[in-house]
Amino acid sequence: MNYRFHNLLGAPYRGGNAVMVDDNLVSPVGNRVSVTDLKRSETVTLPCQTSANIRRLAASPDGVFLLAIDDNNRCLFINLRRRVVLHRISFKHPVATAKFSPDGKFIAVAAGKLLQIWRSPGFRKEFFPFELIRTFADCNDKITALEWSPDSNYILVGSKDLAVRLFSMKKRKDNRKTFKFLGHRDTIVGCFFGIDHRTKKVTNVYTVSRDGALLRWGYSGDYNNIIGDQLHNSEPESPGTPDQGVEPNGEGDITQTMLKKRKDFDGKDEILGEGNEVLLDNLKWELLKKDYFMQAPAKLTACDYHQGRDMLLVAFSNGVFGLYQLPNFVCSQMLSISREKITTAIFNDRGDWLVFGCAKLSQLSVWAFESDTYILKQQGHYFDVNCIAYSPDSQFLATGADDHKVKVWNVSMGFCFYTSSVHTDAVTALHFMANNHCLLSASLDGTVRALDFFRYRNFRTFTTPTSKQFVSLAADQSGEVICAGTLDSFEIYVWSMKTGRLLDVLSGHEGPVHGLMFSPTTGVLSSSSWDKTVRLWDVFEGKGAVETFAHTHDVLTVVYRPDGKQLACSTLDGSIHFWDPFEGLLMHTIEGRRDIAGGRLMTDRRSAANSTIGKYFTTLCYSADGSYILAGGNSKYICMYDIADQVLLRRFQITHNLSLDGVLDFLNSKNMTEAGPIDLIDDDNSDAEEGVERQTQGKLAYDLPGSMPNRGRPVIRTKCLRIAPTGRTWAAATTEGVLIYSMDDSFIFDPTDLDIDVTPEAVNAALDENQPKRALILSLRLNEDVLIKKCVLSVNPAEISSVASSVPFIYIQRLFETLSDLSENCPHVEFILRWCQELCKVHGPSIHQNNRNLLPALKSLQKAITRLHQDLADMCSSNENTLRYFCLVSSKR
Template sequence: MNQFPYRDQDYAFGQMMLTLRMAIGLTQAELARKLHVSRRTVGSWEAGSKYPKLENLKQFITLAVENRAFTGDSQVDEIRTLWKASQQKVLFDEAWLTALLSHMQTQHLTATQPASDTRLPERPMVDWGDALSVPSFYGRKRELALLKEWVIAERCQVISILGLGGIGKSALAIKLMHEVAEDFDIVIWRSMRDLLYCERLSMDLVQIFTPHLPSSAHETFEQRLAIIAETFRNKRVLLVIDNLETALQEGENVGYVRPGYEGLERFLRHISQTTHQSCVLLTSREKSAVLAAQEGRQSPVRTLRLSHLESEACNQLLAERDVVGSNQERIQLVKAYAGNPLALKIVAQTIVDLFGGEIGQFLEHGEVIFGGIRKLLHEQFVRISHLEQTVLLWLAIMREPATLDELLSLVATPLSRSRLLEALESLHARSLIERGHRQSSFTLQSVVLEYATTQLIAEATQELQSGQFNRLLQHGLEVAQAREYIRQTQERLIIMPILAELSSRHLQNADVENILLDLLDQLRVRPPKEQGYAPANIITMLNLLRGNLNNLDLSHLALRNMHLQNVQIQDSSLVKAIIQDTIFTETFDALTGLAVSPDGIYWAASCTRGEIRLWSASGLTLNRVWQAHSDMIWALVFSPDGSTLLSGSWDGMLKLWNVADDRMIWGARHGSYINSVAFSPDGQSVASSGTDAAVRLWDVANGTEYDVLPHPAPVTSVVWSPDQRHIATGDIDGVLRLWEVHTEESVICVQALSAHTNWIDGLAFSPDSQTLASASWDGTVKLWTMPDAQLKQTLQGHSDQVSRVAWSTDGRLLASSSRDTSIRIWDAEQENYRAMLRGHTASAKGLVFTPDNRLLSGSEDGTLRVWDISNGACVRTIYGYTASLYDVDWDPGSTQLVSGSTDALVTIYDTTEASSPLALAGHIGVVLSSVWSPDGRYLATSEWNNIIRLWDARTGNCLHVLHHPDTESNFIYGLAWSPDSKYLACGTNQRGALLWDVTNGQLLREEQNFPTWIRPVAWHPDGTFIAGGGDNGIVYIWNASNDRVLHKLEGHSSMITSIAYSPDGTLLASGSSSQNGGELFIWDTKSGQLQDTFIEESGIVCAVAWGIDANQIITGGGDGKLRWWDIQTATHHLLQGDHQGTVQALRRSPDGKKLASAGDDGKIMLWDLQTSQYIKSLRRDRPYERLDITGIQGLNKVQKATLATLGAVQTL
């Protein structure tokens, strides 16, 4: 076989030329004639192997301008970019371009000047989706004319283009789209070649048609179908669905949709049987059975079946590929390959390579029998080199355009760029691959993709049967770093069919499992470099087959590019395994803040348990994790130079960290819960806002406070304008304040606007400081002009509270996140909706753009997602797992415990036997409180988004869901049962407490006389009084029957974190924090007098519980330690054994004999109150419980520590 000599090619420039030629609407031959050059010259430009001469470049640009091939708003920039990329030896000709554009503008105005009583038609909205370019279009004039007649003149509603693979269905559909687009209001192209996309089609259409509609209005398929139908009636829509056969069955039920895709059938039935003004154009190898019954010559449902390409077009195709021969030889060749364009392209390159382009020699030297496109593809596959086969199969695995660098990172054996480029060039010349829509990328045509996938499945299955590895060594069937939806498709369309084929031969899953385990044993004895992707492939199959990787020996294996997030690997061994590019589950819970360094290298995230996580390599490698605070971190931001990181927490502390080594530079006490922080653009100052109704300004150099900006209500958001002239703040009353920054000593409030009707939870200035965006719990986003703070636009669409807003780095896009779990992308220039991003199951409290305009979102659902804004796809998800416990309580018999955790589960443990705990699901967010009723019948649990669940303690069934009837902005915190189990008290952010009658699930009373939030609550043992701890540092005691306040216990320095009545009710203990350390106060409940004060070194007392009597009390702090206090002697000792992280809850057993402690580490520890000795620990199994990682290689210390936190162990 002839080999192509290698030379460096400028694929980026070639892609520019190809894209512009397609936009002009010319074939290579047509463009060549206009520029007076050869077709081969045009081809070399588009291949990136040659650059045009100056005169040719100017002629080409002129053609592009005349045909509006450049984007209108950035035409000049695009022309400059093309000129620079073409490597011209002269400077850009400014005078020539000015004259050209002036001339074109004059011509345009003269030709298009409308009459005074007419209006120019608006251009249609065109969404090309992933439609590939069609560099050359041959023939099909009759078919194209007929389709245009059906679409425009006869207004057909559904048209199917049917034909064999490679016959040109997609190319014809794309050509038609270009020619009829002006007749429509909306033009959309979508491909269904990846089965997963069928499930997203209706949602995608609804987002395009009704961008401002609340998400609650299109949650069900019925709602979406109604919206689509209405749009089809009211607007003229052209919807092209390519590769419909992907969703259709084969065999006996050919033409009917596959199981699980009945919604698609309903969609096709509806659009074919109802009246509307739109058109759906389908391409498929098979006819839809739903549409077959509706067809007819007078029907709006038509079918065009494509046959062979006509002779003249075939001759043109061959001529452009430098294939020559007599008329008879051309006829014979076209006939032999049934006029199939793809088949002719493929065989044309073979003729050029082996026979110098002579058709006659080709016909003489071989038996030319065309047995269909698949057979031809197989012949070509066998003929190409092993490297070319490898590349072809990798593109089949990736299933979307891949660049040279991406392919290089995947190939198992080291390979030079030149060799890979040569293979790509050869495959492209053979028409086996084509250029993707991404710059300098390559992909497969649908029929080639299907063949390559089938070939890979067949070869992989055979290798698993024989134990002789080739493809499974060279190819990873699932790529951990692939976009999430691609990885899911790899599982469904590659790995699952392999397992199905194995199962069909062995009948039992156990037999297949044994085969796979035997193969792992064979691989284990090979040197790691010789194992390739085989272990990863087999382990992935085992996980899909078994549902977990528990109890497996995975030692001494090389695991490459594996996705092990959300995978259980318990009681298994990874001893001396070698890990490369493998993704594990991480140890974070609900994410509360996100930040990206200015250069994009570092990503930082904070969570509810006070940790900061730092990723490097743009999010690919977990770099460091440290315990930064003793409570939730709600605010996180990098300094302008990226060297430091600022964090603000509900522990009241503001801290500045050195990014290089996570060393704390300084810490300062704000004095209340910190909700938001901001850096000044010059990096010299920082601002913090909190529930103390103040914004505090700090000197970065030494951490000293130099100014306070007072507010009448708690401040929820603060942001500094990029030009450093303004600070904007928002509070819980919905008031937006604008402050002018004159000097460090002079910050003046110049505007106070009643901007929203509820909390302002997010603020963001545009990069140019000209626009301020505010996000509110009233469900809106508002845009304000700066510096006059005039309302510019109200953006509506979210169906619930809006939490965060973020600007793209270029200022063109604005993202907003909401409690409705969606993220919306808004066009800031047009001030309208662009797209909705779905995937989170809870609100995203962290939202930030990277410098390359990807969007990061961190959610209370414990995931960090990376979004491609260009298509709205989630390209990566980092999953966290933790079960931090915020509360624990005993049953009346002192043998069972209930706890609530950050993974939204409620868990019941039996302390007397080693049985598995019972997990109750139902909450969607962090469970903050969990209490057992004194009569033992009920459990009550709360999450902060206005939800309380009542459970049957015996069966685990949820009996009632309680929520505040009048406000969705209510937060629920601590819970406490009345001694008779009839009533439930809870702390809230509504400056009071709620009292529920659990016998009927009704809200009994609402006490709102307090000037602060009430978080912990406790019921007096005799049921007459309720105590509540306020964020203002005051403990309130009120009458349970009439809400009359009896005592206000003042003295704490900051918010109350925990309260507990002594068993006899004579004393009340309260915990808090101060600058001197954690505060423990003991109060006389009758007189309200402070009886004792204790200061502990942990910095904060997070939990308190009474000991064996009223002389002993136990506290838990932010350092994970339990302190046992003797009130009479005012001394304490530490209990042996620590929690990792903060101790969040302590509870004395009803029999007075035991103590339960719970904390951030997800563990419950039991203690003997008489001896203060540790008894045992309880916890649910973590994802990697008892996984042996002794001697594991390829992981850094942080990654190993993460595995250990999730249960992995190492033996010495």
């Protein structure tokens, strides 16, 4: 019951800009924020959501706060380290870009044509956390780029009116016009301050436009010479202070000695500001140089400037990026990393890594240009994920989608480490074999392929005499027989895994076979079809269909309970039917139409309450112990039902993203025009940032009878549900990607046998008195995770056997769960393994008799031990190679 959102897989990047915070890469994924730790090679997704797809991210200089602005102009102010939302604000205009000032005190927001300066809120709880300090309204078109000066006193702003303006944070007494940098012929993409590394002062301004032009601006020599002459003629403030002039080229910095006094030129141009500083908006700037990147007809889409290295990074719509050394405009590197538009390109803080994002390919990569290596390269699926499958040890998750690809993800790390492109059409079904490294995949291209993702190869292909379209897949427990159901011929094909030979063709269905599964305990195969039947087949005896379960509506999917004693199937009327496969009797029926009913589509002519579209379950999944079932479909909800009582336990809303269709229950009539909904009117322009292509269905447009196409926004729905064999996590293949939900025990207090004497104080007192047996039993009765771990770790290794024998069998499951958690986070490997060994010795017969209830906990323990074994094996192999190298070097000497 206590599941909560944990991570998002299958879509590393969907558009917007990425930011670097220390060695963490922060990137938007739809309406969520993903944080990738590049040192530990782990990625997590923040639990908070915005109301629509995130358009812009901005991080504070100290890396504590994060600003996330979505397409609805709503902003979240997030504590990045605590992963909580501190404040919220809504802007009145579309926000193109936003940045924190270098001192972290202010936030510059480009809201349409306006440049707004807000005071940055902190940890304090305030009624008005955001305070608007100033508003600049000098731009004639939408702002597209902005940059702060290092001292946070000036802001460069570029807009679509082809001009870059220099604004000062200090209010002036005179009504001086804002200085403009003119000369570009296309939209401004970036504008940056050039810094003199010796004096740390602004010396240049760089402006970059979409047509690939780079303009370099500098101080006018006349102003510097006039200031220098007047300072030379004035008396020094103290004896012995030498006068210093300006560098001969007129582009140097005005030193502090020259700025001792405040000077006026003709009583009008105020050159020096308070505190002996140069007022940049009073200086006369001139164009020093104009360069071109020569990538036409490609457009420049993203750029970034690193002040420390004085390097400019530019990216283009043809997938090419360039790295240039300024101010000499020397190309250091020019590479092509994609065939599609690069939507974001930034430096890290040190300037040795380059971060690129391609929204159309859902690709995110980090490139170390000094060593010419990838630090990170992750690419998601182009279209919706159709099917997912957990490995037997729950370490890996496989995904298949309409882009013809199969990907295998490490669930703990959140990274994809294997991608297969052997299919030529949409992947529709996946199945992990018992050996944990063999994966079966079925596709509409008429093939079933066996993939070995340890050796990265397709070692067997199963085909039919004539081309078919496979939409379901199953394998028996021994892994000797492979079965696949078809979409077009309504048949089930049976192959031998060892030889790849076609053994049999099962006929009898009169509709597409969308559900296929072997019984976990017997060799009986169950299949569901749109012909309103569920059939049981004896594949090994070759008797054909042994029993048929008839329904009044189309059957969409079928699953077995883990013990094989129950069969569940969903029908088009929104019901879930539970059958006894041995007696052939209907056990239970759950009516789920009201529970699964989702929001209203933009094309719907009826309200959500009166519409029949989407009120059925297309995917089912039993829990690890078989006590409850998860159900999902063409809706924003995933339902969890208790099977014994036939009641709804919990309903998960998979997203609150209003950029998707079907999230709202009621539509706003203001968005309806004579030509139809506003969102369906194609008014996109070429300047808009490209994200995921507008699509609601991939090649599987046949999904269900009565489903209506939507040519606007993607429709929210769940295509596949799977629970990990450990029972601790479950995954849902949705429109936004693969959502991972994990069990959270940190906020749940569920005592096993509570008494007035069972308290944390009693546990600590028993530990102080050196009574580990009593302390452990008291902590297990209290069911407090921290206390249980403390008691387990406090046991003397020599006393593990006696303490394990004193634990009642009722607490064994809880103890196994604690040991599996310790195995993943505790360095005492041998100590934990000895605990597991003694528990299995003492309670072996009881564990064998109650294997169904203990199966999730034992699977979790197996997963943790397997991961430990792999890590130790890699470490030993590395150490062995290192020692061999040292021995070889010493022998040569």
